[in-house]
Amino acid sequence: MIKIASSEITPEHIYLNRRKFMVGAGSIAGALALAACGKADAPAASAPAAASQSTLKTPLTAFPKATLDHAEPYASKAQDELGNKLNKYDEITNYNNYYEFTTDKEGVNPLSEGFTTTPWKVEVSGLVNNPKTYDVDDMLKKFTQEERIYRLRCVEAWSMVIPWVGFKIADLLKEVDPKSEAKFLKFTSVMRPEEMPGQQTGMLNWPYVEGLRIDEAMNPLAIFATGMYGKPLLAANGAPFRLITPWKYGFKGIKAIVKIELVDTQPVSAWMNAASNEYGFYANVNPEVDHPRWSQATERRVGALGHIPTLKFNGYEQEVASLYAGMDLKANY
Amino acid sequence: MDTLRQKLNKHWLWIVVNLAALTPLVLLLWNFWTDNMGADPVAYITKKTGQSAIILLGLSLACTPINSMFGFRRVLTVRKSLGLYAFLYAALHLLNFVGLDYGFNFNYIFADAVLTKRYMLVGLSAFLILLPLAITSTKGWMKRLGRDWKRLHKLAYAAGVLAVLHYLWLVKLDLTWPLIYATILGVLLFLRVSHVRKFISRFQRKPAASTKSATVRKVRPMITEG
Structure with a gap:
């Protein structure tokens, strides 16, 4: 692919302004995040730790504000916070597990090109004080869209590094105000067999269902993605609205969501339904817990040769490990 | 000396089989050269070589039943090539x-x-x-092993079963293709069961002996049209 600098597409003064704005926004967000860290922990111990960390690598909590109006694929950085190079736009849009269309990863994009994503409504209901139905366009305006450069680890032992654009699930939950009995979120994908040939087969129990514990959903890393590389999501990547939990295997990231219910019992996901001995509710990336089919100790970045070791919680251990303190991760796979 | 046409007539199956068996390899190299292997070239190569190996192994296993059912003896001349190509792709x-x-x-x-x-x-x-089968596929080894050669090379069926199982067990959900392969392999194995074989050959031998096919086949096919 030919690399085109965004300066070539956007008139330069706007481009420069935007850059200035985003750098500003980024550093403010970073400062706020660091301040938040300091407040939460014992200040004396955590302040130097946070400072030294930020000199070592970009703190994960500083996410630049993002828009979806880039004509060409745009990301603020060329790598994630661990120094992994981003996958190319073409790789991310042409290598998809999206069985609603086909089991052929390269076949998803061509098959999903005509998929209708506007208008799109998302119902948020169940154990909430303010049940609401959102239009995706309204969500884009209402909730701050951020760029999130995340690793995506598929249970099939391949991975990518992807610059998503999206917003925190926590922001949405704040609005709908879950009742105290609400313990889990149950997500449901769109059911549209006439547009999704895979749904005409009985391969999985359609529509696709996934779930999260409410505290997992509240984790600042958990987002709803609306875009990728500064552009609206393609249907192949789950447009217009999908889940991203980067510390979990890719199949947790349910695509084309139309319903979010707050419930008090653990939802049964589509993959748990299909093979509960292979796919559990948690599906946290864990090199120490084997899958009957694929070893999870190593992975291969799509487009690269050779394997690399898989990191616990996909490298987000610091951010999410506390969610599972005291849990047997082998039993809760 | 044979004319080109005579040569073609004699070797057409051999030529077709070699061209067909080399096509996946040529396509792989071409797609590599033109950078057309998709987002994940490693996965692409995995898929294409695996697919080719399993299909060619199946075809080589089909040769014997095709001969015994249809009396199409020429198919036996490409059995070894098909097996060796299967080994190449497996390797x-x-x-x-x-x-x-x-x-x-x-x-x-x-x-x-x-x-x-x-x-x-x-x-x-x-x-x-497949490895020892490929090594012992030469005429020299055939002589050296005598009767054991045939016994040894029956292991090709075991390789076929294991290859299909390999495919079946690695697929996550959509078992369509592994099951198609398994069915074909099942039919091929069934045809090799001695009772079935005898039953089929009973139908084959009689008409074969009484008609021209048995005698004509020993003679080089002749060119009749101008």
Whole structure:
């Protein structure tokens, strides 16, 4: 692919302004995040730790504000916070597990090109004080869209590094105000067999269902993605609205969501339904817990040769490990 | 001396089989050269070499039943080539796994892949069966082994079963293709059961002996039209 600098597409003064704005926004967000860290922990111990960390690598909590109006694929950085190079736009849009269309990863994009994503409504209901139905366009305006450069680890032992654009699930939950009995979120994908040939087969129990514990959903890393590389999501990547939990295997990231219910019992996901001995509710990336089919100790970045070791919680251990303190991760796979 | 036409007439099946069997390899190289292997070239090579190996192995296993059912003896002349091509693609498949996929990092391979996963075990077993079959495919080995050669080469069926199992066990959900392969292999195995074979050959022999086919086949096919 030919690399085109965004300066070539956007008139330069706007481009420069935007850059200035985003750098500003980024550093403010970073400062706020660091301040938040300091407040939460014992200040004396955590302040130097946070400072030294930020000199070592970009703190994960500083996410630049993002828009979806880039004509060409745009990301603020060329790598994630661990120094992994981003996958190319073409790789991310042409290598998809999206069985609603086909089991052929390269076949998803061509098959999903005509998929209708506007208008799109998302119902948020169940154990909430303010049940609401959102239009995706309204969500884009209402909730701050951020760029999130995340690793995506598929249970099939391949991975990518992807610059998503999206917003925190926590922001949405704040609005709908879950009742105290609400313990889990149950997500449901769109059911549209006439547009999704895979749904005409009985391969999985359609529509696709996934779930999260409410505290997992509240984790600042958990987002709803609306875009990728500064552009609206393609249907192949789950447009217009999908889940991203980067510390979990890719199949947790349910695509084309139309319903979010707050419930008090653990939802049964589509993959748990299909093979509960292979796919559990948690599906946290864990090199120490084997899958009957694929070893999870190593992975291969799509487009690269050779394997690399898989990191616990996909490298987000610091951010999410506390969610599972005291849990047997082998039993809760 | 044979004319070109006579040569073609004599060797057409051999030519068709060789061209067909080399096509996947040529396509792979072409797509590599033109950078047209999709988002994940390693996965692409894995898929194409595996697919080719399994299909060619199936075709080589089909030769004997095709001959005994339809009396199409010429098919036996390409059985060995088909088997060797199957081995070639299986070897490329394994080499791709070890080299391009795992970057020859045997620590990773042995720690997490081959020894714990059943689809890996059967896949590797299939290759380890094909290896001696490929080595002993020469005329010299055929003579040296005598009757044992035939016994040894019946293991090709075991390799076929293991290869299909390998495919069946690695697929996550959509079993359509593995089951198609399994069905075809099942039919081929069924046709090799001695009772079935005798039953079929009873139908075959009689008309074959009484008509021209048996005698004509021994003679070189003649060119009749101008």
